[in-house]
Amino acid sequence: MPDQQPTVARTLLKKGQPETDTWALSRDSxxxxxxxxxIVPLALWLDAKEDSGLAPWLPSDTALDSELAKELASAPRIAIDFPAFTDGRGYTLARMLRERFGYQGEIRAIGDxxxxxxxxxxxxGFDALALRDDQLLEDAQRALGAFSVSYQPGVDTKEALFERRLREGNHS
Structure with a gap:
């Protein structure tokens, strides 16, 4: 693989707000x-995880088990790569990190x-989003607030809409 210079994401949204990204992204394995x-490839981070200036990025095909989750627990942030917008495996990795393994640090979406x-x-469970270069910050902020109600449970809302309505006694 040719030497790839680290790059800093141009547009980063953290918890819905624009933020200057001070973390370079290196794809050099x-x-x-x-x-x-x-932010470096997982294998490099595992070899140098005592370096507090490093954080791992996970490829979308990462086999996330309890052993790896224990290693990742000390990372200040974990980036999950989306090699193509059609690759949904990163969503599963983020949910597993948050719900199954209780990861509390930043989970950042990178790539496409x-x-x-x-x-x-x-x-x-993503709380930091590094947009593709052609995506507009204003559109991104608008998209985050596009829905006021969610039907399915998620990391942010543990109950489905019908469960919330039943609990609240609102049957309409």
Missing amino acids: EALPEQRPA VLVDQLYYMSRC
Whole structure:
């Protein structure tokens, strides 16, 4: 793989608000970047996780088990890569990190991240979203607030809409 220089995401939304991204993203699987802080491939992070200036990114096909989750628990943030907007495996990884393994740090979506996905990503546990370069920040913020009610349970709402209505006694 050719040496790829680390890049800083141009547009980052954190908990729905724009934020300057100070974390470089390195996709070089052979060597750690000199720049810190940096998000690096999982294998490199596992070899150097004592370096507090590093955080891992997970490919969408990561087999997330309890052993790996224990390793990731010490990471200040975990990035999950979307190699294509049609690849939904990253949603599952985020939900597993939050719900099954109780991860409390930042979970960041990277890669082919489109405005149309943001609301659903936030429902699955992503709290930082690094948009693809051609996506507009204004559109992204609007998309995050597009729905006022969710029918299905998610990381943000544990009950389905019908369960909330039954509990509240609202049967309409």
